[in-house]
Every structure is written in C-alpha cells, then in structure tokens.
Amino acid sequence: MFPGAVAEREDANFVVVGAPLDVSTTFQPGTRFGPRRIRTFAETFDDYDSRTTQHFSERQVHDHGDVHAWDDAAEYLEFLEGTLTDVVWDDAVPLLLGGEHTVSVAGVRATAPDVFVCLDAHLDLREEYDGNPLSHACVTRHALEVADEAIVLGARTGSESEWQRASREDVTVVPPESVGEWNFGDRLADREVYLSVDIDAADPAYAPGTGTMEPFGLEPREIRDVVREVAPHAVGFDVVEVNDRDDGQAATLAAKVCREFVFSRAAVDDGDSEDGDSGGTSLDTDD
Structure with a gap:
C-alpha cells in the first residue's frame, strides 16, 4: 500500500493503481518493479506537508494495488483502461504508478483530457519502434489520438521524424533549459489535463x-514546480519508467512527485490553490 493511502474505495478522492508493464522497455528493463519500489521508498516521508498544511492520510487516497501485467500490451491496456475508467466514474482522480510509459495510453483513454502534459526526456512521437506501435516510444502520439494538444517539457532527444511531427500546432516542446522560466499562462484554463x-x-x-537515460535533464525542483502548477487542472496523473537499477533515487523522486500532485490537486477544494480555480473536477474532503 502507498503510505498514507488509508481511505476506503467508496470514500476516495484519489486512487493509486500500479501498472507494472515491462514488455517494450529498451536498454534497461525492470519497470515491472516500479510500483513496488515507489511505494517502498515513500515510507520515509512525513505525513504532514508544511507548504499546504495538509496530512496525506487525510486526503482520501485509496490504493487499489497493482493490475497484474502480461505480455499482450493491447489486451493489458484495454483491461487497465477499464480499471481506471471505474475510478473516473467514481469521481476520483487516478494516480497511475508505472511500469513503462505505455501505461499512460490507458490513463489518457480513461480520462479523455483536452490536453496531455508530459515531463519526458523523449518526444515519444514515433508511429512505431522496432515494429511495435504500442512501444513506450509512441506514447505522446497515442495521447494525441484523444487529446487536442500535447505539451512536452524537458524533451531533449527524438528522431528526425519526431521533431518534424513536434513542429505541428498541436504539440509544444519546452527544452530543459527553458522549463524553469516557462509557465502555462492561461493555456490550461477551463481545460481538463492529463x-x-x-x-x-x-x-x-x-x-x-x-x-x-538521457543527460542534460531537469532538476527535481523543476519537475516539482511543473507538477504543482498543472495538478489543479488535472483529471489524471501518472509517474512511470522507474526500474530497479539504482539505490532508490528514481523511486524516491517518483513517490515525492506523486504526493506533490495530491497535495496540489486537493488544495483546489480547500481554497488555497496557488493557481486559483482550476476548472477541473471538484473533490470532496473531510477536513
């Protein structure tokens, strides 16, 4: 269980769903261990958040557990989409823990956002990779089958054809060196975001x-700041591509980012969001 995710499902405002898919990961596999490691390395965090004066355990978070993965990515995504759709129908926000980035396809399909906002080193705009159209390298292209727009922050690599696709009006790419000074302005106002x-x-x-891995990337604080800004508008969230090839650095960052999302999203209904009215789903709280 994700630490502090103590709410019953029927009372939940947020539902954690693990998606340990690991079928198209390139170079270093191991994303099947991602959800478990994210939960484990979240155990050291204090329940209280001084910035928002919230307790995570009071945010009505429920942990659904993992949706066991198998080798057929298309079938798995369809099943995972059903699980996440149930969360949406229950008026809760899904918190998806990957697993390879392909699992985001199920999250986008379940939430049907207007805008797909992604922090990523890669453009992920390929039509296929190694003959596989459901590769983790194709996620943003699939997201654009549902969303009207994609905003990719931190991208620093891609094929020539991906950069050509990224030049179209429905894609915005913010390079790493510009993320710290870049803001969304009113681009997310009255729009639902994944x-x-x-x-x-x-x-x-x-x-x-x-x-x-791709060098010259973002610092954790830059990722945190983006999450804080986008969360009030979000109808779904995921953190993906964590594996077991380090001493917990990636999992710890992923777990902290997930908590930052919850605190910032929940603050909308407490009336203290830094971004004001999100125009997104209203969540009930017991505070």
Missing part, C-alpha cells in the same frame, strides 16, 4: 533507475 511524469525527464544524476 499529467504524465516520465522519470527520465530528470537528469540521470538524480534518477538513474530508469530504462533510457
């Missing part, structure tokens, strides 16, 4: 436990 955090958006110095 927020995806690929842990490889962080520089490998901070999160080496991921499949495809």
Whole structure:
C-alpha cells in the first residue's frame, strides 16, 4: 500500500493503481518493479506537508494495488483502461504508478483530457519502434489520438521524424533549459489535463533507475514546480519508467512527485490553490 493511502474505495478522492508493464522497455528493463519500489521508498516521508498544511492520510487516497501485467500490451491496456475508467466514474482522480510509459495510453483513454502534459526526456512521437506501435516510444502520439494538444517539457532527444511531427500546432516542446522560466499562462484554463511524469525527464544524476537515460535533464525542483502548477487542472496523473537499477533515487523522486500532485490537486477544494480555480473536477474532503 502507498503510505498514507488509508481511505476506503467508496470514500476516495484519489486512487493509486500500479501498472507494472515491462514488455517494450529498451536498454534497461525492470519497470515491472516500479510500483513496488515507489511505494517502498515513500515510507520515509512525513505525513504532514508544511507548504499546504495538509496530512496525506487525510486526503482520501485509496490504493487499489497493482493490475497484474502480461505480455499482450493491447489486451493489458484495454483491461487497465477499464480499471481506471471505474475510478473516473467514481469521481476520483487516478494516480497511475508505472511500469513503462505505455501505461499512460490507458490513463489518457480513461480520462479523455483536452490536453496531455508530459515531463519526458523523449518526444515519444514515433508511429512505431522496432515494429511495435504500442512501444513506450509512441506514447505522446497515442495521447494525441484523444487529446487536442500535447505539451512536452524537458524533451531533449527524438528522431528526425519526431521533431518534424513536434513542429505541428498541436504539440509544444519546452527544452530543459527553458522549463524553469516557462509557465502555462492561461493555456490550461477551463481545460481538463492529463499529467504524465516520465522519470527520465530528470537528469540521470538524480534518477538513474530508469530504462533510457538521457543527460542534460531537469532538476527535481523543476519537475516539482511543473507538477504543482498543472495538478489543479488535472483529471489524471501518472509517474512511470522507474526500474530497479539504482539505490532508490528514481523511486524516491517518483513517490515525492506523486504526493506533490495530491497535495496540489486537493488544495483546489480547500481554497488555497496557488493557481486559483482550476476548472477541473471538484473533490470532496473531510477536513
């Protein structure tokens, strides 16, 4: 169980769902261990958040557990989408723990956002990778089959065809060196957003436990600040691509980012969101 996720399902405002898919991971596999490691390395965090004066255990978070993965990615995504759709129908926000980035496809399909916001080292705009259209390298392209727009922050690599696709009006790419000074302005106002955090958006110095490391990436604080800004508008969230190839740095960052999302999203209904009215789903709290 994710530490502090003590709410019963029928009372939940947020539902953690583990998705340990690991079928198309390139270079360093191990994302099947991601959800477990994220939960484990979250155990050291205090329940109280001084910035928002909230207790995580009072945010009505429920842990559904893992959706056991198998080798057929298409079938798995369909099943996972059903699980996440149930969460949405229960008026809760899904918190998806990956697993390879492919699992975000199920999250986007279940929440049907207007905008897909992604922190990622890679563009993920390929039509296929090694002949596989459901590769983790194709996630943003699949997201655009549902969402009207994709905003990718921290991207620093991609194929020539991906950069050409990224030049179209429905894609915005913010390079790592610009993320700290970039803001969304009113681009998210009155729009529903799905927020995806690929842990490889962080520089490998901070999160080496991921499949495809790419240097010159983001610092953890930059990722945190994006999550805080986007969370009030979000109808779904995931953090993905954590594996077991480090001493817990990637999992710790992923777990902290997940908590930051919950605190910032829940603050909307407490009336103390830094971004004001999100225009998103209203969540009930017991506070």
